[in-house]
Amino acid sequence: MHKQTIKQLMQGLRDKSFSSTELTQHYLNRINSLDSEINSFITITDELALKQAATADVLLAGDTKLHDLCGIPMAHKDIFCTEGVRSSCGSKMLDNFIAPYNATIIENFNAAGSIMLGKTNMDEFAMGSSNETSFYGAVKNPWDLTRVPGGSSGGSAACVAALFAPAATGSDTGGSIRQPAALCGLTGLKPTYGAVSRFGMIAFASSLDQAGPLAKTAEDAAILMNTLAGFDAKDSTSMPRDKEDYTAKLNDKLDGIKIGLPKEFFSDDLDPEVATLVNNAIKELEKAGATFKEVSLPNSEYSVPAYYVVAPAEASTNLSRFDGVRYGYRCDKPVDLMDMYCRTRGEGFGDEVKRRILIGTYALSAGFYDAYYNQAQKIRRLIKNDFAAAFNDVDLILSPTSPSAAFKLGEKTNDPVQMYLEDIYTIAVNLAGLPAISVPCGLKNNLPVGLQLIGNAFDDARVLNVAHQFQQLTDWHTLCAPFAKKG
């Protein structure tokens, strides 16, 4: 059962090949017996999951119109607030925080009748590209347990790659869905900014954060998007637009589609093996009728520095609410208010979070604001313009997702800049607010490599369409991590 896609599981549930309770129990058994080796879950919600499954089974037995995801188990990144369940964001600061409300996307999944298996591990407050900054310990990549799964949605990627769940939610601020999807051999979509509600998703960088799916196929990602996306009056940055069927364009043919190749992403710096795999993918798409053209994103070299001003700046104030006053961690026996603030935040946050709070605070300080924050926002505008100009010529842009395959645990933990460069191909997309997907496009030394397809704003369905068509031509997405064969 655990090898099936959501699409297949939907059929199985409807055909009564298995019940949601059986399916849920099966996944829970896998998680409980095997996750100690992967550490992809922070919290496993057995009881809640089985309760939800029982409810779903009643619906599945009835004759009412079923939602696609009715009875389908899923895992949710611990960045989403879940009522009555710990929502830690991977931090000691929120280790004791049981949310009294649901994030909008959790409400959506609940309304659809989907099952929550548990909350997945992540880099603390989504700050990291290897899932090594989590208070709950590093997550291991099911393709090679000595390697990282990527981050920050490392737990979500690892749990799907380990076949502990057919899909999981993630969040992507600079690549946090796409990079772990690439490193774990999955399909991961970062939707257009404003397509998915941010309400209840613990904020890292408000103007960049976007929730999205990590799945086995683009088709599953599209099915998930139908539940994830939609206008939410509780999020002022959510785009008021009609509900869209993200599966509608999946089977559109690629004849005549124009795809841009940004020359800046295909320079000599690119890992040759990754370059070969990406070029093979281009040939496959050409066979299906796509045409390719070189485009330029001249300001992309500034995307990492601009991102590392904007994101920490927003984070530095988003994380001010964690002060020990109302909820979350509070230091032991504070002597006065200042002592409470200093020790609560000093003890509650990990090093990477503190590093980014310091960078962001500095970038916003009087005298530095114009040189850093303002300048970064200008660069952001230029990057947005670069994409807009490219999309005048092409329908989609293709690039690698990540500079290489999964790296070793601990390999980059002492070099923040090397870690930050993991997101060199993904960050510009967040700065421009565009949709992008990572799909598996081959193996390098038996480790998955990802291909990134970037669309114009609210062209998410087109991105999913091309990804799906690519997956009709190739079978990289069907490869299974060695660990997943256990159990």
Next chain:
Amino acid sequence: MQWETVIGLEVHVQLATQSKIFSGSANKFGAEPNTQANVVDLALPGTLPVVNTEALTLAIKFGLAIGAEICTHSVFDRKNYFYPDSPKGYQTTQMDYPIVGPGELEIELANGTKKSIRIHHAHLEEDAGKSLHEAFHGSTGIDLNRAGTPLIEIVSEPDMSGPAEAVAFAKKLHSLVTNIGITDGEMSQGSMRFDVNISIRPVGETTLGTRTETKNLNSFKFMEDAINQEVERQIEVLESGGTIAQETRLYNGDTGLSRPMRSKEEANDYRYFPCPDLLPIIIDKSTIEAIRATLPELPEAKKARFIADYQLSEYDADALSSETKLASYFETCAKTSDDAKLSANWVMGDVSGLLNKNDMHISACPISAENLGALITRIKDGSISGKIAKQVFESMWAGEGDADTIIDAKGLKQNSDEAALESMIDEVIANNPKQVENYRAAEADKRKKMTGFFVGQIMKASKGQANPGLVNKLLAKKLNG
């Protein structure tokens, strides 16, 4: 040395919206601590603000009322600082792009001349919660009911030259914001709070002296007191060779003393930047015009109308137009009685007198404007005398009913029956031959004064109900033969 005082005000006005500025919690004063604070107000992780459009409307109303430019593009910023009653660790406010641009407000000085006070801008922001130090031994309680209450902060230019002007401006502003209905104006509940920036300089000097800011004054009296004290303090410091430190000061209304709160030099770097959770506020011209159409008559216009339509004196018109409820009370009364002058006299005299004595607001007046108008009508149609009217008024105040009910029940209707009055007069003349003799012997110019005795006797005989005009007329005829 002769010193001159320069004052600028920053005024926080709580807007009377149904819900808070960024959340759906009720915006009411006085609830049990933390019962009006939802997940957004508590700044739980993942919660997001959504702008309450009613707050925008009220801010725009204010801007239109002071003739200011309404900014069609305004931006919310985060002002970052840590304090337990600021749950997000920042206040959402407006820094570079406030919703209301420059405007002005005219005040009247004691000598009757007028002065225009410039308003630099007004911006929207959220109020903080409250720290409760009593009742928690050794620790502090936090009540977040007030957190997220919509405020406009109105920032004046340093155009006031002393406490009288500052208080006149504050009162004028209070009258304006309550008139246009954007706040309840309850100063004792913190609905309107004043920060006063004060500096002094030698007369003739053009550059400004170093200023101090006295924060959170919530009564006109405290404001006047605080200014007087601070000016005196600054003069003392400068005249003894010292310098003024730029600082924030707190005035304690109970002790009447002020002390420095924190020095601006060591103040926080607030790291203002545009709030990424909120999009810029775009307001189109048609929305502004629609809001303009809902503006009530402003006090200035009302005053002019009272003078033109009701022939009221400048003084009466000013007093009666200063507050919406008082003005509408007066107008209703004037319409019911069809006598503006008498209505003005009653509202400003007897009604205001009793209200003041009982420390009551016009909205709590036990006599409705219609009922007061009906009472005045009875004076005008001769049913009762002015003197009896006072008695009826007191009974009405005591809740004994409307004018006609009381007049009937107590038999207070004025006696204008000529025959009955004549016989009463005849009886008084017959019973007082000596006074009649004296009267008739007196010179004509002395007689008028002597009539009083007879009128008094007749009023006594009629239990005050005799029509005084008629009595005078009939009496003169009888006495003079």
